[in-house]
Amino acid sequence: MRIYRTSDYQEMSRAAARILAAQIQLKPDCVLGLATGSTPIGTYEELVRMYQNGQLDFSEVRSANLDEYRGLLRDNDQSYYYFMQQNLFRHVNIRPENTNIPDGSQPDADAECARYEDVLAHLGGVDLQILGLGHNGHIGFNEPADHFPKATHCVDLTRSTIEANRRFFEREEDVPRQAYTMGIGTIMKAQKILLLVSGAAKADILAAALRGPVTPQVPASILQFHPDVTVIADEAALSAFSG
Numbered sequence: 655m656r657i658y659r660t661s662d663y664q665e666m667s668r669a670a671a672r673i674l675a676a677q678i679q680l681k682p683d684c685v686l687g688l689a690t691g692s693t694p695i696g697t698y699e700e701l702v703r704m705y706q707n708g709q710l711d712f713s714e715v716r717s718a719n720l721d722e723y724r725g726l727l728r729d730n731d732q733s734y735y736y737f738m739q740q741n742l743f744r745h746v747n748i749r750p751e752n753t754n755i756p757d758g759s760q761p762d763a764d765a766e767c768a769r770y771e772d773v774l775a776h777l778g779g780v781d782l783q784i785l786g787l788g789h790n791g792h793i794g795f796n797e798p799a800d801h802f803p804k805a806t807h808c809v810d811l812t813r814s815t816i817e818a819n820r821r822f823f824e825r826e827e828d829v830p831r832q833a834y835t836m837g838i839g840t841i842m843k844a845q846k847i848l849l850l851v852s853g854a855a856k857a858d859i860l861a862a863a864l865r866g867p868v869t870p871q872v873p874a875s876i877l878q879f880h881p882d883v884t885v886i887a888d889e890a891a892l893s894a895f896s897g
């Protein structure tokens with residue numbers, strides 16, 4: 655595991671975008687595993703900037719997002735589908751048919767999760783997976799549990815995740831209670847993983863994930879077993895981490 659310390663969020667975002675850009679340049683039809691949330695927004699802004707400067711071409715890039723809220727339609731401005739359009743897809747020349755996100759509008763959870771695993775298999779797996787870190791140690795929406803879920807599945811969001819996501823919704827009762835998410839097994843199959851973390855509020859959970867015991871109670875701790883993980887985190891996020 656490589657740990658790359660940056661001074662702040664902007665530097666984290668630039669460093670992450672450089673790695674993503676190199677991946678696209680090395681393998682123009684690569685499969686990017688994408689995350690939503692606050693953390694990667696700056697990275698996506700950098701990628702858009704590089705595209706606008708003519709430094710990047712997304713025409714062959716394929717993508718697969720980690721997760722989506724169950725029950726939200728794609729045009730809901732809180733859906734992760736909408737987030738990806740707003741923050742990346744509509745600003746670059748990625749082909750819509752090359753982007754993949756679990757479909758939260760599908761009520762049959764088993765069918766939708768099986769479909770998404772098939773999509774990933776047809777893509778031939780993820781070359782580079784971006785991850786953010788939840789305050790409770792989740793990656794994707796794999797919440798603390800007594801086991802590591804393997805494949806894409808439907809998850810009940812924990813109270814802490816519902817509260818963390820509350821800021822994006824008008825009322826607490828509007829925050830979805832369930833999501834479809836790649837499993838830990840799905841995430842661990844990616845060739846390379848880039849974990850992005852920013853801010854002092856994540857310092858303790860980041861230290862636990864990187865140096866604590868590998869346990870499903872801290873889902874991100876499983877990354878200690880992945881052969882190719884790069885952590886890009888700012889000073890504040892690494893403030894509880896030594897070594």
Ligand code: F6R
Nearest residue numbers: 689690691692693786787788794
């Ligand atoms: C998003 C995702 C989540 C977030 C995590 C951190 O697709 O899978 O695991 O990465 O909740 O969210 P932020 O970046 O908003 O702190």
